[in-house]
Amino acid sequence: MTPSFDDFVAEQVTPLLRYATVLTCDPHLAQDVVQEVLLRAQQKWDRIGSVDLPHAYVKRMVTNEYLSWRRRRAAKDVALCMTTLESVTPPVADKTHHYDEREAMLQRIAKLPRKQRAAVVLRYYENYDDSEIAQMLGCAEGTVRSHISRALATLRMEHTLEPAGVGSRLGEGLS
Template identity: 60%
Template sequence: MGFDQFVAERLDRLLGYATAITCDKHLAQDIVQNVLMRAQNKWERIGAMDAPYLYVKRMVTNDYLSWRHRKAAREIAVERSELAKHVPSMADPADAHAEREAMRARIAVLPRKQRAALVMRFYEDCSDAEIAQVLGCAESTVRSQLSRALQTLRAHELARSATLGVHS
């Protein structure tokens, strides 16, 4: 597959993935742009692979998880956790939109690697093996990252229902 064809077919999906793991569309845009510039320079090699998309996704993920974006990620997390504090008390539990936004805010404050695993599972429908390949870790690590993320989200979900129960 040629580079131009790859970009035409996959750019939108790659942007969606990057936005979901970074929770910041501008950071996502920067990362995707930089990664594609780099990928283009060695496309001869990447294009010949079985799964070029998986490889480019790995580049995007590594870039986000690298030290370079640690500060940006922290700032986004702080901003989102402020938001998250306010959402539950104001939300009507029957309101699906509010419920989704509350979940979004909770996902945004997860550790970066856990969120990346979560997005690959629930947005990209990846197998444990594929996630392990992208994150560069063992499948057992993927499973523990996912179960820890789900545990956190579930705990929050319970706390939220309880709070709403008291106030309603």
């Protein structure tokens, strides 16, 4: 039985927002993307609601919307803005070094090219395999491996080059 659009939204809006937040590294952009996608999904819900996994279909729409986002802020990839993130949902107090390392890694992920970032999110957050990522991104499996390999190389290199203690300073001066 086809679920109603309203039921679908009630059930899926939070998972979609979570996925979009991780994908975009920007809660505001995530809200815009999810809004846009749900509005379009509603217009063709007869078709989307009847596929096997409507949530997977809509998730793919979110991915595509992000990758083809026409309203890129300042016409460039948006670097993660900790102030913006924390204004929406303040981070849980955690002053350990471990927390700083995760923040530092977030900064580096946010600077990755969009497709590489999407591939990384799908692999390490969604636990997709190469074929699933390829299907989601609409590219070959080899391309997926290439995206992930390059992303890992970048993240690993920046991690190696990073001076000790940089993590604790990353929030400063960012906007």
